[in-house]
Amino acid sequence: MLKVKKIIVGNWKMNPLTLKEAEKLFLDVAKNVSSLKKTEIVICPPFPYLEKLRKISKKIVLGAQDVFWEEKGAFTGGVSAKMLYNIGARYVILGHSERRAMGESNFDINKKIKASLEADLIPILCVGENFRDETHAYFNSVKTELEECLDGVKKDFISKIIIAYEPVWAISSTLNHHSATSDDCQEMNIFIRKVLADKFGVKIKMPRILYGGSVDDKDAGDFIKNGGIDGVLVGHASLDALKFSKIVKICEALNK
Numbered sequence: 145m146l147k148v149k150k151i152i153v154g155n156w157k158m159n160p161l162t163l164k165e166a167e168k169l170f171l172d173v174a175k176n177v178s179s180l181k182k183t184e185i186v187i188c189p190p191f192p193y194l195e196k197l198r199k200i201s202k203k204i205v206l207g208a209q210d211v212f213w214e215e216k217g218a219f220t221g222g223v224s225a226k227m228l229y230n231i232g233a234r235y236v237i238l239g240h241s242e243r244r245a246m247g248e249s250n251f252d253i254n255k256k257i258k259a260s261l262e263a264d265l266i267p268i269l270c271v272g273e274n275f276r277d278e279t280h281a282y283f284n285s286v287k288t289e290l291e292e293c294l295d296g297v298k299k300d301f302i303s304k305i306i307i308a309y310e311p312v313w314a315i316s317s318t319l320n321h322h323s324a325t326s327d328d329c330q331e332m333n334i335f336i337r338k339v340l341a342d343k344f345g346v347k348i349k350m351p352r353i354l355y356g357g358s359v360d361d362k363d364a365g366d367f368i369k370n371g372g373i374d375g376v377l378v379g380h381a382s383l384d385a386l387k388f389s390k391i392v393k394i395c396e397a398l399n400k
């Protein structure tokens with residue numbers, strides 16, 4: 145069976161403040177990972193930096209942090225999937241909890257996923273519950289997100305998508321956040337596969353599944369080794385070139 149390539153994604157969010165800083169951070173990572181071969185590395189900077197960063201390294205693939213579902217036209221402030229593809233982005237983070245908190249619905253995300261696939265951009269679909277309690281209702285909230293966000297997506301496209309399980313309570317920007325464990329991650333990973341098999345059939349080729357939520361160079365190895373996942377989505381630690389490169393190297397070493 146063909147081995148699935150592990151992937152490390154850096155989500156810079158709305159950082160850094162200047163193009164100069166962005167170029168330095170990107171270049172520092174690029175230098176550190178230049179000899180690695182087995183791990184796919186994706187960095188998702190703010191829109192204005194994409195085109196400049198693309199010229200710095202071929203090894204690091206670029207992604208965006210959002211997209212609008214229409215291709216072009218009178219949509220002030222919108223950036224389309226085709227535009228992103230045309231300037232060199234190949235991935236796009238969709239449904240991040242920080243965007244959901246600003247009002248983005250599963251219905252919106254569904255349209256963004258379809259538009260991205262249409263333009264050959266790979267969606268990194270974020271799902272994850274806000275909190276956990278003893279009733280285990282969190283399984284249902286992840287199930288609803290998956291079902292609604294992927295509704296009407298063609299079976300054959302499912303394996304192209306990346307699912308990032310990001311429990312909101314573990315993301316560093318959440319007040320009083322606390323760490324998830326590789327067991328939490330493994331459990332949800334199995335559950336996500338089950339939801340996808342129930343919706344699209346047991347024969348579908350599964351997408352890659354990532355974990356995200358305060359991942360750093362101390363725990364990335366545990367998540368990758370014991371969480372049953374195909375990589376990690378890294379937020380704040382991706383703003384530190386050394387830490388991010390270390391995470392990539394840990395993944396590479398585990399990817400035998």
Ligand code: PGA
Pocket residue numbers: 155310314315316317356357358359377378379380381
């Ligand atoms: P974090 O962010 O690693 O800073 O928790 C992850 C994310 O929000 O994608």
